[in-house]
Amino acid sequence: MRKHESLRESEGLVPAIPAAGAIVCPDCGNHCRLYEGNIGYCNLRVAKEGKVEHRFGRKAVVSWYFDPLPTNCVADWVCPVTKRDPAFHYSRRLNNLAVFYGSCNSDCLFCQNTSYREMMARGSPLMTAEELASVANDRTACVCYFGGDPACNPEHSLETSRLLYQSRRVKVCYETNGNISTKWLGPIADIVKESGGTLKFDLKAVTPQIYKGLTGVSNKAVLANFEKLAKIGRERESEFLVVSILLVPGYIGISELRVLAQFIASQDPTIPTAMLGFSPHHAMSDLPRTSRAHAETAKTVAIEAGLTNVRIGNVGLLSSANYTYE
Ligand code: SF4
Ligand code: SF4
Numbered sequence: 001m002r003k004h005e006s007l008r009e010s011e012g013l014v015p016a017i018p019a020a021g022a023i024v025c026p027d028c029g030n031h032c033r034l035y036e037g038n039i040g041y042c043n044l045r046v047a048k049e050g051k052v053e054h055r056f057g058r059k060a061v062v063s064w065y066f067d068p069l070p071t072n073c074v075a076d077w078v079c080p081v082t083k084r085d086p087a088f089h090y091s092r093r094l095n096n097l098a099v100f101y102g103s104c105n106s107d108c109l110f111c112q113n114t115s116y117r118e119m120m121a122r123g124s125p126l127m128t129a130e131e132l133a134s135v136a137n138d139r140t141a142c143v144c145y146f147g148g149d150p151a152c153n154p155e156h157s158l159e160t161s162r163l164l165y166q167s168r169r170v171k172v173c174y175e176t177n178g179n180i181s182t183k184w185l186g187p188i189a190d191i192v193k194e195s196g197g198t199l200k201f202d203l204k205a206v207t208p209q210i211y212k213g214l215t216g217v218s219n220k221a222v223l224a225n226f227e228k229l230a231k232i233g234r235e236r237e238s239e240f241l242v243v244s245i246l247l248v249p250g251y252i253g254i255s256e257l258r259v260l261a262q263f264i265a266s267q268d269p270t271i272p273t274a275m276l277g278f279s280p281h282h283a284m285s286d287l288p289r290t291s292r293a294h295a296e297t298a299k300t301v302a303i304e305a306g307l308t309n310v311r312i313g314n315v316g317l318l319s320s321a322n323y324t325y326e
């Protein structure tokens with residue numbers, strides 16, 4: 001926790017989840033407790049006249065780009081766009097609108113997208129949902145929110161999604177840490193399901209101490225949300241919930257992986273689960289890349305735990321490093 005706090009402080013971010021004030025933010029599982037004038041952990045909200053307000057009104061800190069399809073999406077092997085009729089889609093050179101939010105409500109020490117932190121500290125660039133939705137064109141097949149994380153931008157991402165789905169039938173996908181407020185989880189699940197998109201859930205750990213050490217925050221809301229989404233997904237026609245697990249050497253070894261796989265299987269053993277190789281980044285640049293032996297053992301253990309659709313997501317990243325991964 002000291003590492004999380006010192007890093008954030010040096011970058012001009014709120015060092016720790018505010019926990020002592022009387023004004024409670026209901027917008028994500030962190031439930032920041034703010035004093036008047038305090039800014040929340042995501043840098044997006046402020047306590048004003050006894051209430052929690054968005055610092056930038058209807059605008060979010062966000063950037064975007066087009067990714068030609070097929071993209072190297074974490075759900076590509078079950079993706080409704082790339083699976084349904086690839087020949088048709090590729091011939092029309094469809095694109096994915098990749099939406100990069102410049103804020104996050106986690107603080108992963110291994111984060112590979114740390115540019116969100118500068119955006120979060122700066123509070124720019126800013127866009128309304130209308131401005132963001134207007135960049136889509138007639139080749140836009142899907143939108144994917146990531147960043148940073150859409151978990152602390154539920155209203156903005158939902159408004160953008162509704163505009164994109166209503167006007168262009170764009171499929172809506174979220175790539176998230178799952179630390180979403182219960183009040184936003186349902187509407188997000190609804191638009192993803194209705195549009196035929198996928199919810200890519202980055203499940204970092206089940207054991208609370210490991211999760212908190214890696215991310216700086218609690219996984220209480222994360223696990224509860226996963227259970228709710230798995231339940232919604234059980235009646236799915238196409239894939240709805242897709243899990244990714246990052247195999248961080250020394251942290252997500254086989255014993256934690258077994259707990260993770262059992263947790264997923266207890267909800268629905270058919271949920272597609274991708275094991276991802278870790279590469280050194282941010283405050284964990286001293287660790288090795290995930291070894292092939294670690295990834296392959298993880299896959300075997302996940303299958304033994306009952307999962308029926310498991311894959312290693314980024315084989316090219318795996319190393320021959322020699323370390324203990326029990
Ligand atoms: S959205 Fe989450 S991180 Fe941001 S202020 Fe609210 S509770 Fe805190
Ligand atoms: S963002 Fe969604 S629809 Fe687009 S490629 Fe990824 S899983 Fe498929």
Ligand code: SF4
Binds near residue numbers: 105106107112149177
């Ligand atoms: S949830 Fe994702 S974007 Fe946020 S800190 Fe963790 S890895 Fe980075």
